[in-house]
Amino acid sequence: MRDSRVEIRIGGTGGQGLILCAKMLADALAAAGKHVAQSQTYEPTSRGGYCNSDLVISDGEVDFPLATALDWLVLLDRLAIRPSWPLLKPGALVIADTRLCPDLPEGDRRAHHLPLSRTAIELGSERVANIVALGALAALAEICERRALEQAVRADTPRSFLDLNLDALAAGYRLGEQAITAPSSTSAG
């Protein structure tokens, strides 16, 4: 069984920019020669409601493009816990927003509660919480080169938001790097 397969989910609610940040990560990975499949689940409402975007990353062609066993889970809303929790691989890493997703269920996983949305608010807009999360994920998962990710963020950001998004990415990296040195909670957070 060819398995360089890595699965990442960014879960939250509609309107948080989950699909966009997943796409940025996917672009960065694609630039590095990885095969990526990025899928999404959303509800018919344009805003609000459960939403996630999944990445399946592989050295070869991705056979089944949907999540089956998550290596990484980023939670930007508690709504995303229920559909995602059963998919976690044993020992998977979970990054949860301290404010929007304070409580996590029991399970065999490593969890980091990070102030993603609060950091975004401090940067000037809660709307960049997705980019902060992206930075934190990239730092913790060490899944792609930082330069490639910055390039992907640049490519997908309108000029007027570029500085904000790059700041958010850097802030996310900082949060992630701090978390590496800090112990992660291994039981219920």
Added chain:
Amino acid sequence: MSAPSASRSGIDDEQLRPSATAAKAREPMNVLIVGVGGQGVIMVSKALAWLAQSKGFEVKQSEVHGMAKRGGTVFSHVRFGPQVWSPTIPKGEADILVALEWAEGLRWLPFLKPDTGIFICDTKRIVPPFACLNRRPGAPLRYSRETPAEVKAHVAEGYAIDATRMAEELGNERAANVVLIGALSTVLDFPAADWELALSAFVPKKTIAVNLDAFRLGRNWIDAARRTTTVAPEAGAPAANIPAPALVAYSVRLEITPQWCKSCDICVKLCPERCLRLNDERIVELAQPERCTGCRLCELLCPDFAIRVHLDAVANNAAAAQGATA
């Protein structure tokens, strides 16, 4: 009404010719101006009314033009004198009839005083659509066939003047009515200068020059005509040279495609000359070819495209007449 007839007692019988001066002393001078919409009838009557008023006459003018737009009958009554009661001229009471169109002139002839009335008429022909109602091959239009010479018999004094062409030659066809004003000015004794003043007030500023030329042209033409004969156009006079509207000589032939005819009867019932019928097989046929005028109504209204009307041109009118009866 009694008032007009009472005023008759004041007639100066010696006055045979109408004149503006004479009008002061007798019953009103009656000038009837007729034509078709767009020719400028109202302008002529307004200029005359203005002039008469400026000379101290009481003036009454009435006109019908509202429905005429372009092409319909327009007439205007202008009456002036010491006192004018009625605004309209009764039949046989017009001193002067000015017509801007030939057939309109003839139509109003009964309004002219039989003994003394003066007829001034443009020979311009404007053929109205209903003059074409009879579409028989070679048939004349239902437009006046009278020649200027024949009209002479009906009027005391008559001038058939090709005013439209004269105006055209001046470069403005629309000044034809002013040519006629020029003619009119010779039978009313207002000074020519006053006429020109009146004209200048009633025509658009940039056309004053051409209109004054037209006025003088009309005046001179009458003078010249008077020197020869009272009833103007004889041989060589412009009106005599006017050809009747061209009649294309043709014969009618109906091409019927019997397989396409579905016997709906529309052509039979809607033919204005009732010359079609359905035969024993219920197929249309031309039953009375001599009555067919080639109007094409049957062709146009046949839902089945079964009829085609051919108007075969023939060499001349005689042949056309032959074709029609053949």
Added chain:
Amino acid sequence: MIVDSAAAFDVRDYLRQEMMPHFLCPGCGHGIALRALLWAIHEQGIDKDTLAVVSGIGCAGRLSAYIDANTFHVTHGRPLAYATGLALARPDLHVVVITGDGDCLAIGGNHLIHACRRNLKLTCLMLNNEVYGMTGGQVSPTTSESRLTSTTPHGNAEPRFDACALAAAAGASFVGREGTRHVPKLKELIRSGLVHPGFAFVEVLSDCTEIFGRKNELGSSPEMMLRQKSELRPSAYRDTVDTPFRSNDLPTGILTKTERPEYGAAYRKAAAAQRASMAKASAAKSAAAPAKGTP
């Protein structure tokens, strides 16, 4: 005078003669409407090769088969939608739509109002005979009140559509109505529609004599046609004093004529501008590229 123009026009030059006689009932006004259309096309000098006629389903829809042109007999109610695609894809063609009252106003009503709104250059000829003739005489959106049809056995209780008012309200830039009784006038109206730079809607009042006429005892074909004349008057007479004495809810002539941007031309213009700005941008990019690489 009508004689001159009519003499030069032989309708058979525009018919597929192998298809004749056509399938319409005796006295059906649609044949007359077809003549008026072909006459207008002839007068306008439209080449048969670049003429495309799209028609729907029903008696009116069948007319396209008789026209010697590029003809498309499509699905019920959809000729305007097919014609929209054809005219947008092929602006070099002259596209005419023939449709009936049911085809155009009932099943195809949505396409009509949007065609009016869009203002793509198309001429839409709606033949209104107040009835679904081909299916046996059912009530249609234009059936007059109290008329008998095979689905209104006690008289039609629904109010009818005024198709021209509908088209005008939907934004059509050219709207006109005429009866088949007045062929030269109808031809003139259609011709004005053909030259109109935008969507032209022409309603033709046509007689269904065999089915609608018979059911409502409207008399023979000629009688129906004569009544059509008495019931119609030019729109110019609308405000004259005798209006109260004669009903005039179906004015004829050109009822609406406005200048609006034609959709196809507007679209092509915007597309050309988009291409030009792209070409400019890529030229600037390629000019800038070597400069970037030098240091």
Added chain:
Amino acid sequence: MNAVDTALAPKPAVRLISGNHACALGALAAGCRFFAGYPITPSSEIAERLSRLLPEVDGVFVQMEDEIASIAAVIGASMGGVKALTATSGPGFSLKQENIGYAAGAEIPCVIVNVMRGGPSTGMPTRPAQGDIMQARWGSHGDYPIVVLAPASVREIYDETMRAFDLAETCRTPVVLLYDQVIAQLAETVELGDTSDLARTERKWASGPRAAYQPYAADEDGIPAMSRPGAGYRVHTTGLNHAENGFPTQNPEAVARNLGRLLTKLDRHRDAIDSWQTINCDDAEVLIVAIGISARAATRALDIARARGVRAGLFRPITLWPFPETALREVAARARAVLVPEMNAGQLSLEVERILGGKRVEGMHRFNGEPITPAEIAARAESLAKAALAKETR
């Protein structure tokens, strides 16, 4: 890979694009120059892409007033000689059916994308399903041929969209691209080559004298040459049954002749039409037949099953209709059991049962909006293999 390498190597056009995006690009590459559509989830991205891309290549995009108008405008554009596309989802696909029948009957090339979502009726607009397999084949009334392609990946959507246009043109038929919401909105890394010099297939155009031209008289390939409006042929096109001359007829011989040709015309092009993929079929005891996202799950399931000692193989029809039945029969001959996982109540199973006659065909049906997972398929394959073995050894 280091930074120098990426800078020097000619960059392969690897892009992360969605299935719907790939469809728009494939259409353009195939020479599509007209799109008419109506917004519907989850296919709207195709329209959105083409509204920007078509004007760039002098094409036309138009958003019509409804689904019916969209397919009508597409057929209208194609009647004008322009390659045309529309895209929709289940509810819209249902509305288009009458006119798809028209395109089939009048033999007007066109391509219809149907991104399958939950049903019936409005169903689940943002959840995947595979419930339009039968509608795609039998949705319009009467008998007619149609080609339905069922790509399973972003790359394949791109390729199959191009092939859809080629088949539509060569066979003068509507072609349906059928894929589910997952594949439509899935973004995958794909390598797209330069297609600017791609030889594009055009329909056979009428040539020769007008008098001799019969719009529905077919050559030996069963496909009549089409006339382009303006080329002087002035033909009649109708949805009524017609004779070779294009005019309506109810003459039984004429109808049987033309309709008979129509119904068999694809047979002579099966080499170009048929397309399927087999994985590990040579020694397969359990044959899985699936399309779209279910086939992607089955692909992974093969590995899981083999790891557990179950020899599973996959037969994936890429051309769904006409179904590549000969190929399926050959592959299935060696299998002990056949498993058909699909996101509906059993549509593909029905066709597989029909083709494989008495063979045991096990359906694996799900219609709740959740894709079937590789593990589920693998488990089912394993139990099927055991049952088959038990039956044989009994």
